[in-house]
Amino acid sequence: MSPDVLVCGAGVGGLAAARALGGLGLDVLVVDKQPRIRPIAKGEVLQPGALRLLRSWGVEQRLDAQGAVRLGRLVVRDPRGTALMSLDYGQLPAPDQWLLAHDHTTILTALAEGLGPRVELRRGVRAESPLRDDSGRITGLRLAEGGRVYEERAPLVVAADGISSRLRTWADIEAKRIDYPHRLVSFDIADAEAAARADDFSAYVTDRGLRLLYPLPGGRLRLYLQAGPDELRGVTARGGLADWATRALSQVPALEPLTASLLAHLDTRQTLPVGRLLSPRLAGHGLALVGEAAYAVHPMAAQGMNTAITSAGALAERLADRLERMGGMSAAAVDGALRDYHERQLPLLAQAARTSGNAARMVTDLSWRGRILGRRAVRHTGANPRLLHTVTHNMSGLGPRPLTPLDRLQQLGLVPDPRAHRVPAASAGRPQSM
Template sequence: MSPDVLVCGAGVGGLAAARALGGLGLDVLVVDKQPSVRPIAKGEVLQPGALRLLRSWGVEKRLDAQGAVRLGRLVVRDPRGTALMSLDYGQLPAPDQWLLAHDHTAILAALAGSLGPGVELRRGVRAEAPLRDDSGRITGLRLAEGGRVHEERAPLVVAADGISSRLRSWAGIEARRVDYPHRLVSFDIGDADAAARADDFSAYVTDRGLRLLYPLPGGWLRLYLQAGPDELRGVTARGGLADWAARALSQVPALEPLTAPLLAHLGTRQTLPVGRLLSPRLA
């Protein structure tokens, strides 16, 4: 039996769309080309507006059961740690008085666990080509799954397959990706003592870009360092990552105590491009 909705992509956007549409009583099939979730550093901090919806779906409760960290403030600081601006979420009406931090993979797992009986999630399924009706409208996808190719039709097809979406291209939806001239370098720091000192989301403003710090479950810290487009070119090959990271923290006195635990966790480094996607129209 064909589903009412076919969602291509099982990231946060695809899973949220599937949960919302399934909650309307529709039969939804979600497919994703990745056989398993990749541990990528992104989207770990949820704002009160998002939590309000996730709470109604039971996702917040799942994240709390997995040790999610609640943060009461977002603080912009100078390099010495002095607060320049503070957003105190405790001033909001209950229960929207927190940020909630958890690992990206845990957030995806909590969303997947809340999908409900009308939603099926299948991983390791690749969209090969669009299926169209006589007017040219996309009415399904040709899917490659487990060594076989088959067709899946649905009245509604949702493109949630990322910034370089093939489905969006097939549908003729124009979009222009613009990359910012910097990168974000993330590190996971496993130091319980250091994590105990981080009780908010802190953004340190320096003349060499932002440094972001906040806790994750299990006594871990997530640290993001802004880097220039070519700043890390060849650093790993020269074995200079430790020197680069130590210099980056030395420019922020408030973060210098993290130098030793950071150097012990250099293997967690991820370098991420930063960009935006612009479409000239909505249809």
């Protein structure tokens, strides 16, 4: 029997969409071209907005049982470790007062284990081409698995196949990826003593760009070092990489004590290109975009994986509403839900993209103009409790509170803010960090 929904891509966006849509009582088939989950240094920090959904699905509980690390703050620091801007999640309503950190593979496995009986996951399956009806509406995919090619039809197809999405192209949706003028070099460092002291998501502002650090389960740390696009070209020998890594930490006194641990884990290096993308359309006839097929951002603000999860939940909400009103997975009901999804979710993604882009520029832009504006924005936002609360709420994914043009001027310290200390009281929960 054909499924109600065919999801292409078993990353966070695809698995979240499958779980959310399967929870409506629909039969869902998920396919992914990779035969197994690949370990990659991305998608490791979950925001409160995404955790709300994961909690309702039992996924947060699975991650907690496997040692997930709870973080109370997202902090921008100077090289000596002094906090310049601290987003305190303890100011948010309970229970949404934490970030949650775990390995990407563990998060994917927890999602897959919680898919439910109405969802089937097939790995090692490649989408070859779309299937369409006489009107041009996408009605399924031609799939290749092993040595056979077959057709799978469904009233709804979900494109969750990444930033270079083939399905997005097949739906004639043009979305331009814009690469940042740098890369991030990631290391997985085992240092139980240092990991025990790390209780937040810390971004260090340096003259050479971002240095990002947060703890992972098992007494480990994730360290990202910003590098120019060609900075590591030709650095293949261990000695050359060791010299580069040592110099990268030598300019950050707060991180320099990690040098020995970093040098012991050079073989964990992953070099990641960094790009951003926001699709102008989140849906076509019969097809929805979720995850990086729709939206990709710089990892500095921990937004990409989280918006993938909340977008999957939003798609399911829109479809549930249409099914209640119209009954059955008709083309009219599905396409109506897709229109609703696009109209309601695109402004939220655009707001998240601005928030993430601004946060990334504050600490990664090495141009003279970027350094001046970025440092001013960090300093003045960090000294303004009202703006801090607004930015924290936006980062958390609990609902957008757009910054006004006046707020932007106040972030740069160009005009005073007489309301700077008007901050909503935190709900009962964990004590606020100082």
